[in-house]
Structure formats: structure tokens, C-alpha cells
Amino acid sequence: EDKVVQSPLSLVVHEGDTVTLNCSYEVTNFRSLLWYKQEKKAPTFLFMLTSSGIEKKSGRLSSILDKKELFSILNITATQTGDSAVYLCAVLFYGQNFVFGPGTRLSVLP
Amino acid sequence: SAVISQKPSRDICQRGTSLTIQCQVDSQVTMMFWYRQQPGQSLTLIATANQGSEATYESGFVIDKFPISRPNLTFSTLTVSNMSPEDSSIYLCSVEDDENYGYTFGSGTRLTVV
Incomplete structure (x- = not known):
């Protein structure tokens, strides 16, 4: 059965800390892995990763995919209170569309 | 955590027809959400469906185009009506996992x- 696992499920840090969020998957017909940030309404797209070993960066956020070990990490450096959200990892499969992980709830304290 | 069964997984439809998408949850949930995902973009919330009341639609989405049913706490449907090629997308349902x-x-x- 295809599944996506995220860890930790929740995390509390202080402003300025660096965090690493993990996403592992067991799949067939992997197509790409996506990271989202969900605050209130719809999840906001962060990254889509298709190739192994190529880091994607956007400001203080970065992510990388390891297709051999079947995992991805999302790094956030110099965290701010505005980074508080649920971070979702989703895997897009050929023929099956999406499988979402449970999310990591990040709380950044001032 | 809750498990959702969504059907159909894919469909190809003729312009002007309608398609009803179903989501069945294995536990009772208060709120269900319907989203649209276009390539490389964030998910767009279409509406929030509470059991026993009218769905709440987001700006740019109307009930005539996307009627939603929520007959009980484990089931909801979204209909995409009078479809055009611009409606081609991935549609997702979601629940808040208490x-x-x-x-x-x-x-x-x-x-x-098409």
C-alpha cells in the first residue's frame, strides 16, 4: 500500500532556530514529491521535487529529494513566527494522483 | 487518522456535461473541504462543507457551478457542472483530522x- 510518513508530527521551536522536517514514502510509480504550507485555508505550494540530489531553495526554505532512500527533507533556517503552520508532504503517483502525509505542525515561539 | 476514499480517480468528460466526485471518510468529521489543484500551483479552496448546512464558497466559486452535498458526517460530493476545458484540474477533498x-x-x- 502506498503511503507517506512525516516526522515529527509536531515541533515547537524559538525564533531563529533551524528546523528540518522529514518525509518518507513507500510507493510504486513515483512521479514527484510536493511540499505545502498550510496556515488557514488552502495549502500553499512550496516545492515540487522530481530528481534526486537537486536542492531547491526559496529564501529561508530549502528542500531535497533522495529517490534511492525514498525520503525528502524540508529545511527552514532562521525561523520566524510567521513560519508557524502545518507543513504537508504529498507524493504524486502516475495513475493514482496524490498521497498526502499527515503533516508536521510547526510552532515558532517569539 | 481518518482515511478518505475519493472517486473517481480520473475522468475524461465532454464539454457541457457534469461530473460528480465523491468522498467517503471512515470516521465522522465535522468539516470537509474541496480543493482544486492546477499544475505547479497552490491548492485552491473551492468550498467548506458542514453537515446539515449550506456549503461556504470561496471567492470566485459559486454553487451553480460547483454544487456540494453533505448528507451526513462521513460523505460529501462535489459536482463540476457545465464543464469547459478550463475546469481540467485535479480536485481533492480533505478533512480536518482532530x-x-x-x-x-x-x-x-x-x-x-475535452
Whole structure:
């Protein structure tokens, strides 16, 4: 059965800390892995990763995919209170569309 | 956490027809959400469906185009009406997972309108 696992499920840090969020998957017909940030309404797209070993960066956020070990990490450096959200990892499969992980709830304290 | 069964997983439809997407949850949930995912973009919330009341639609989405039913606490449908090629997208349902304080998503319906 295809599944996506995220860890930790929740995390509390202080402003300025660096965090690493993990996403592992067991799949067939992997197509790409996506990271989202969900605050209130719809999840906001962060990254889509298709190739192994190529880091994607956007400001203080970065992510990388390891297709051999079947995992991805999302790094956030110099965290701010505005980074508080649920971070979702989703895997897009050929023929099956999406499988979402449970999310990591990040709380950044001032 | 909740498990969602979403159907159909994909469909190719003719312009002007309608398609109804179903989401069945294995536990009772208060709120269900319907989203649209276009390539490389954030999920767009279409509406929030509470059991026993009218769905709440987001700006840019109307009930005539996307009627929603929520007959009980484990089931909801979204209909895409009078479809045009611009409606081609992946449609997802989601529930708030009280147990894990997160969200659970269905696997999505890939709709292609020709």
C-alpha cells in the first residue's frame, strides 16, 4: 500500500532556530514529491521535487529529494513566527494522483 | 487518522456535461473541504462543507457551478457542472483530522475536459 510518513508530527521551536522536517514514502510509480504550507485555508505550494540530489531553495526554505532512500527533507533556517503552520508532504503517483502525509505542525515561539 | 476514499480517480468528460466526485471518510468529521489543484500551483479552496448546512464558497466559486452535498458526517460530493476545458484540474477533498491536529486528503480526481 502506498503511503507517506512525516516526522515529527509536531515541533515547537524559538525564533531563529533551524528546523528540518522529514518525509518518507513507500510507493510504486513515483512521479514527484510536493511540499505545502498550510496556515488557514488552502495549502500553499512550496516545492515540487522530481530528481534526486537537486536542492531547491526559496529564501529561508530549502528542500531535497533522495529517490534511492525514498525520503525528502524540508529545511527552514532562521525561523520566524510567521513560519508557524502545518507543513504537508504529498507524493504524486502516475495513475493514482496524490498521497498526502499527515503533516508536521510547526510552532515558532517569539 | 481518518482515511478518505475519493472517486473517481480520473475522468475524461465532454464539454457541457457534469461530473460528480465523491468522498467517503471512515470516521465522522465535522468539516470537509474541496480543493482544486492546477499544475505547479497552490491548492485552491473551492468550498467548506458542514453537515446539515449550506456549503461556504470561496471567492470566485459559486454553487451553480460547483454544487456540494453533505448528507451526513462521513460523505460529501462535489459536482463540476457545465464543464469547459478550463475546469481540467485535479480536485481533492480533505478533512480536518482532530486526532493528529492535521489534515487528511483524498487521493484526488484528475479531470480532463475535452
